Amino acid sequence: MRGKLITVEGGEGVGKSTNLAFIQQQLESAGIDLVVTREPGGTEVAEKIRQLLLTPSDEPICELSELLLVFAARAQHVEQLIKPALESGAWVLCDRFIDATYAYQGGGRAMDLNVIAALEQMVLCDIKADMTLLLDLPVEVGMARARARAELDRFEQEQLSFFESVRAAYLARAEADPNRVAVIDAAPALGQVQQQIAVALQKLGVGV
Ligand code: Z5A
Numbered sequence: 066m067r068g069k070l071i072t073v074e075g076g077e078g079v080g081k082s083t084n085l086a087f088i089q090q091q092l093e094s095a096g097i098d099l100v101v102t103r104e105p106g107g108t109e110v111a112e113k114i115r116q117l118l119l120t121p122s123d124e125p126i127c128e129l130s131e132l133l134l135v136f137a138a139r140a141q142h143v144e145q146l147i148k149p150a151l152e153s154g155a156w157v158l159c160d161r162f163i164d165a166t167y168a169y170q171g172g173g174r175a176m177d178l179n180v181i182a183a184l185e186q187m188v189l190c191d192i193k194a195d196m197t198l199l200l201d202l203p204v205e206v207g208m209a210r211a212r213a214r215a216e217l218d219r220f221e222q223e224q225l226s227f228f229e230s231v232r233a234a235y236l237a238r239a240e241a242d243p244n245r246v247a248v249i250d251a252a253p254a255l256g257q258v259q260q261q262i263a264v265a266l267q268k269l270g271v272g273v
Pocket residue numbers: 075076077078079080081082083084104105119135160161162163164165166167169170210211213214218220221251252253254255258
């Protein structure tokens with residue numbers, strides 16, 4: 066049987082890395098054969114593209130290059146890792162996926178959603194997340210958490226308005242597809258955030 070694809074999404078500082086470990090532990094304790102990966106990245110070549118995307122450089126990366134690099138990394142990731150894993154029956158837990166493109170390039174950069182949809186169709190075909198956990202947090206709170214954590218990458222150096230647009234685009238995606246996207250309030254203490262995640266995972270029969 067084909068495995069399930071679970072994606073974790075959210076803006077800066079929402080606690081994706083922290084909660085990914087918890088989700089992994091929940092799924093593995095349920096006996097699920099799990100592949101954990103991330104975007105951009107997840108394979109050797111896609112991780113090289115990630116470096117290009119995240120590292121600040123003197124030459125600005127234009128919006129179209131950014132979009133195409135995101136999809137180039139995704140095409141490699143899907144063909145080399147995600148598709149074979151799902152076909153083998155494993156579940157895939159992916160830190161960011163296609164919703165991030167609609168949020169960052171579609172929302173943040175205001176790029177044409179029809180272009181994104183066309184590239185999505187070309188690269189993903191029938192691959193769709195079975196569940197997306199969207200960690201949601203007011204932008205200022207997330208930015209404060211991200212700043213306290215580490216040096217800011219190329220995206221994290223954007224203005225507040227960029228992240229407001231990213232958040233709005235994520236929430237619009239959740240509203241349009243409530244059966245797939247579970248919105249998790251990432252503001253409370255970690256234990257409470259993880260309680261919400263555990264409840265959402267029950268929908269997949271995990272931890273019931
Ligand atoms: N990108 C794109 O533009 N288009 C695309 O299609 C895709 C990606 C796929 C890389 O993402 C960048 O790629 C991303 C968009 C772009 N933008 N950026 N930057 P990434 O996922 O690798 O980068 P990230 O957003 O920095 O993810 P992260 O490392 O998982 O960070 P995080 O969500 O902020 O998680 P964290 O490090 O676990 O948490 C941040 C801090 O908050 C940390 O100190 C925690 O201890 C703390 N924390 C976590 N939870 C709590 C609670 N509940 N209370 C208090 N403090 C907390």
